[in-house]
Structures are given as structure tokens and as C-alpha cells.
Amino acid sequence: MSLSVSPSLSAQRWLEPSQAQIFAEILDLCALARRASDAQTLRLTHLAPALRMLQHEFVTAGIDCPPPEAGQDDQPVSSSIMRLHNPNSTNSDSVSVGVPVVDAEGLLAVVELHDARTDVMSGRQTQVLTLYGRLLAAQLRRLVALGVGVPAQMLALIEQVQDHDEAAASRVLTGLLHLAAGQSPSMVEVTALRIAGLAELSGNQVNLTIEGRNVLARAGISRLPTNGQAAAQALEASLSSLPPARPLPTWTAFARLVVNEAEFDIAEAGEDEPLAFRAAGANSDWAPLSHNLADGWPDIAAEVLALTTDVTRHYAVMHMIRRRDVAVTEVAEIYDLHGLSWSIRPGEDGHEICVLGQDWQPLRNEVDPSRLDGMDRTRERALCALTQLWPDLADRIGPDVRSWSRRMAAAAKVSPLMNSAA
Numbered sequence: 001m002s003l004s005v006s007p008s009l010s011a012q013r014w015l016e017p018s019q020a021q022i023f024a025e026i027l028d029l030c031a032l033a034r035r036a037s038d039a040q041t042l043r044l045t046h047l048a049p050a051l052r053m054l055q056h057e058f059v060t061a062g063i064d065c066p067p068p069e070a071g072q073d074d075q076p077v078s079s080s081i082m083r084l085h086n087p088n089s090t091n092s093d094s095v096s097v098g099v100p101v102v103d104a105e106g107l108l109a110v111v112e113l114h115d116a117r118t119d120v121m122s123g124r125q126t127q128v129l130t131l132y133g134r135l136l137a138a139q140l141r142r143l144v145a146l147g148v149g150v151p152a153q154m155l156a157l158i159e160q161v162q163d164h165d166e167a168a169a170s171r172v173l174t175g176l177l178h179l180a181a182g183q184s185p186s187m188v189e190v191t192a193l194r195i196a197g198l199a200e201l202s203g204n205q206v207n208l209t210i211e212g213r214n215v216l217a218r219a220g221i222s223r224l225p226t227n228g229q230a231a232a233q234a235l236e237a238s239l240s241s242l243p244p245a246r247p248l249p250t251w252t253a254f255a256r257l258v259v260n261e262a263e264f265d266i267a268e269a270g271e272d273e274p275l276a277f278r279a280a281g282a283n284s285d286w287a288p289l290s291h292n293l294a295d296g297w298p299d300i301a302a303e304v305l306a307l308t309t310d311v312t313r314h315y316a317v318m319h320m321i322r323r324r325d326v327a328v329t330e331v332a333e334i335y336d337l338h339g340l341s342w343s344i345r346p347g348e349d350g351h352e353i354c355v356l357g358q359d360w361q362p363l364r365n366e367v368d369p370s371r372l373d374g375m376d377r378t379r380e381r382a383l384c385a386l387t388q389l390w391p392d393l394a395d396r397i398g399p400d401v402r403s404w405s406r407r408m409a410a411a412a413k414v415s416p417l418m419n420s421a422a
Contacts, residue, residue, distance in 0.1 A: 023061045029136050030063060033099070033111060036128050040094075040115035048108045049183065051140060056207060067205045081121060081129055082394055085313050085387045086114050095120060095310075098391075099129050103137040111136065118307065119287055151180035172196050179208055180216055251276050251286045259301045259412040260309065266300070266414075277304050301409035302402075312394045315401045316386060317379055335382045338397060342389050344381060353385040364388055 034042050044058055044065040058065035086096040094115040101109040111133070119125060155177050161168040175189025176198060185193065190206055193199035198212035208216070251267035258264075263280035275293070276286035287307065291299045305311060316337055323334040323341070332345040334356070341356040344363070351363040365384045387393055394401070 023057065026136065026139050027061060027063065029132065029139065030111070033113060033129070033132050036132070037097070037113045037116035037120045037125070039113035039120075041113075043112040043114070044109055045098075045112055046107065046110040048106070048140075051108065052205075067202065081126055081133075082392070083121065083310065083312065084112060084114075085310060085383070093118060097121060097129075099133045101133050101137045101140060103134075103141055105141075108137055108140040122288070151177040155183075172198065175199070176208075176212065176215065179206065179212075253417050256280060256415045256417050257297075257301060257304060257412060258414075259305055260408055262308065264304055264308075265417065275300065277307075297412060297414050298406060298409045301412035302405045305405050305409055311405050312397065312401050313383065313387075315397065315404050316393070317383055320379070320382060320386065322382075333378075333382070335386070337386065338400065340386065340390060340393075340396070342382075342385055344385050351381065351385075353389060355389050 030042050030044075033039070042064065044063050047055060047065070052067075055065050055067060080100070082098045082100075084096040084098050095118055096112065096114040097116060097120055099111040099113065100107060101111060113120070120129070155174065158169045158174060158177075171186075171189045171192035175185040175193045178185040178189065179193075179199065185199075185206060190199065190201070193206075193212070194201070197209060198215060199206055199208055201207075251269050253265040253267045255266040256263060257266050257277070264277045265280050265282075267276045267278075267286055269276070275289045275291070277289060278284050278286050289300060289303055291303050293300075320335050320337040323336050326334050330345060332343050334341065334343045342353060343356060344351055344353050345360070346352075347360075347362065349362075352360040353363050354360045363381070363385055365388070390396060
């Protein structure tokens with residue numbers, strides 16, 4: 001699978017050929033990530049402030065890159081590959097994961113892979129996605145370093161000169177430089193830029209107009225060199241350096257495991273091979289397990305449960321409570337999960353949510369009322385709000401979820417099977 005820069009991106013007047021090349025390399029990396037994970041969709045979220053002025057270019061290039069949400073910079077993001085809740089997914093045989101794109105200076109973005117295959121968080125696949133994140137970080141860092149370095153230096157010079165002459169630069173110029181440097185302009189600067197036709201407001205986001213981008217391009221600020229070698233080729237070469245995959249052993253089912261009302265076949269393939277599992281009676285591939293018989297059936301069942309069920313989601317749904325003992329001055333519902341308290345209220349277009357004591361924000365993923373009854377719809381909406389307000393929920397409640405999984409697994413039932421090779 002390979003993606004090329006869309007004609008609309010290459011045709012932008014302000015986009016230099018070298019810029020088209022670097023976006024092509026990023027697109028190739030995204031295509032490889034989808035191929036490696038069998039993901040149906042890919043989104044680029046949590047862009048670092050210095051990259052947000054390029055959000056329009058990512059979208060034009062064909063990458064789903066939604067604008068930042070209110071309070072996003074205050075929300076912690078896990079530094080390791082994380083499992084995501086995707087309420088819009090209708091495929092129970094897939095998972096959604098987030099791959100943090102991080103370098104030595106911090107988080108640059110999060111790549112969300114939705115409806116990927118279920119073993120995407122296994123050992124080898126995690127290696128591949130981690131490597132992908134590092135290579136994408138290198139490309140994004142080039143955009144940051146080369147795209148905002150000059151504007152930042154010019155702003156620093158203006159600040160020094162303004163100590164001697166307050167009228168050293170116009171609000172239009174400083175506002176334009178702040179945007180080019182990935183920084184937030186003041187409201188006075190935003191107004192000046194809008195009057196000049198160089199920027200526009202989209203919700204709470206300030207975006208450069210095409211003319212604003214052309215102004216930067218004509219000054220040479222937005223020109224980015226190519227590294228001479230597509231990052232996709234580097235990824236392919238790095239993948240080839242990984243230890244070769246071992247031939248799949250011949251699995252023999254020997255036990256039937258029933259956990260959380262789901263049935264699985266458990267198989268073995270010799271003393272030096274791990275156990276594996278798949279849905280009972282299925283002809284699908286066996287999925288290896290990290291636990292073996294020496295660890296005990298509760299650990300095996302807990303791992304199967306974690307690999308086949310969004311245990312964080314199930315735990316949250318079962319343990320969140322609606323607070324009816326808290327007085328509210330408006331039509332709102334208050335929920336709590338182990339000290340995480342949030343509120344939901346009807347808005348003009350959908351619902352609004354907030355962490356108690358903080359500002360309201362729109363609920364991104366509304367619940368489809370045709371798929372759930374009233375009670376389920378209410379709890380599903382509360383869960384959507386919870387995962388939106390705390391993207392690192394899995395890390396926050398991880399120990400509790402693992403303990404709960406073990407308790408659930410302790411009730412698992414195991415029965416022998418007649419030998420069956422596959």
C-alpha cells in the first residue's frame with residue numbers, strides 16, 4: 001500500500017516541491033502503519049502546538065487530522081502504545097490503538113489506528129508500531145525545526161527591539177510570526193490578522209488563510225528541504241532487520257476455556273512453544289499467549305480476556321456511578337469513577353461535558369440512539385465523556401482493571417478437549 005500527495009495539495013500555490021516530498025514521505029509512513037496493523041482508518045491527533053499551523057495541509061494531503069479540542073494541551077497522553085475506545089466501531093473482531101509519536105523533546109502527535117486486527121498489541125507488532133512512531137517523529141520534527149525556527153528567532157529579535165521602541169513591529173506581523181512559530185497570537189493580533197485577510201477563525205482555532213500562507217512562502221519561511229530518501233524506505237529497511245518470524249508451529253487444542261460467557265479453545269505446540277487461543281470451534285489463526293500452564297489458569301484466562309475484550313471499557317461501565325447526592329443548578333448529570341468526576345448536559349447541538357470545576361466542551365462522539373436502549377445509551381454517553389476527558393484512562397485505572405480481570409478470570413471454567421491439530 002502506498003499513498004502519494006494528492007493533486008490538491010501539490011497545486012497549493014504556497015507549497016514548494018520539497019514540501020510536497022516531505023508530505024509524501026509522511027503519507028507513505030501512514031500507509032505502512034495501516035498495512036502493518038490492517039487498520040481500516042487512521043487519524044492524526046494531539047498535534048504539538050508547533051505543528052498545528054499545518055493541520056490544513058495534513059487534511060488536504062488525505063490524512064484525517066481533526067483540529068485540537070479545548071483543553072487538549074492539559075490532557076496527559078500515555079507515552080506507550082495504548083488501546084483506544086472506538087464507540088463507532090461495529091466490528092467486534094478488531095481493536096483501536098493509539099501510537100504516540102514522541103522524540104527527546106516531547107509528544108509531537110498521536111496516530112490513532114481504528115479497527116485494526118486484534119493481535120496489533122502483541123510483542124512483534126508493538127515493535128513495528130514503536131519503530132513507526134520513531135520514524136514519523138523524525139519527519140514531524142523536521143517540520144517543527146525548519147518550519148518554525150526562523151519565525152521564533154524573528155519574534156525574539158522583535159521583543160529585544162521593543163525594549164527600545166514599542167512600535168518596532170505591527171500587530172499583523174507579530175501575529176503572523178506567532179502562528180508561523182506554532183504559538184498562540186493575542187486577541188489583538190488575531191483581530192489585526194483577520195482585518196488584513198491573513199487569518200480566519202474556525203471555532204476556537206485561528207488558521208492562516210491561503211493568502212497568509214502565500215505571504216510566508218514568498219518570504220521563504222515555509223520552505224522545507226527533502227532528506228533525499230523516503231522515510232518509508234527507511235521503515236522497510238528497519239523492518240527487514242528485525243529477527244525473522246519463526247515458522248508457525250502446529251497447534252493442538254487440548255482445552256475449552258469459558259470466561260465472561262465467551263468460549264475459547266486453548267492449544268499447545270510443544271514444551272518450547274507458548275500456548276495459543278482462538279474462538280471455540282473457529283478456523284481462524286491461533287493467537288499466542290504469554291502465559292503458560294505453570295502460571296495457572298486464572299492468569300491464562302485473564303490474558304485471553306484482556307486480548308478479546310476492552311476490559312478498561314467494561315470495568316468503567318460497571319464501576320462508574322451517577323452522583324445524585326450533588327446539588328446542581330442546571331440540567332446536568334454528574335458521574336464518578338474512583339475520584340474522576342465529570343458532568344454531562346444537553347447542548348445546542350448534541351451534549352456538552354466537563355471535568356467538575358472546569359470549562360464545558362462538546363462531546364465528540366454522540367451515541368447512536370437506534371443501537372441502544374435508554375439506560376445503555378446514558379451509560380455509553382457517560383463512557384464516551386470519560387474517555388474524552390481522560391485519554392490516559394487505561395493508565396490511570398490500569399491496576400484496578402487488572403485486579404478486576406483476575407477476579408473475573410478466577411470464575412473461568414476449563415474442560416478438556418479431544419486432541420485436534422490445526
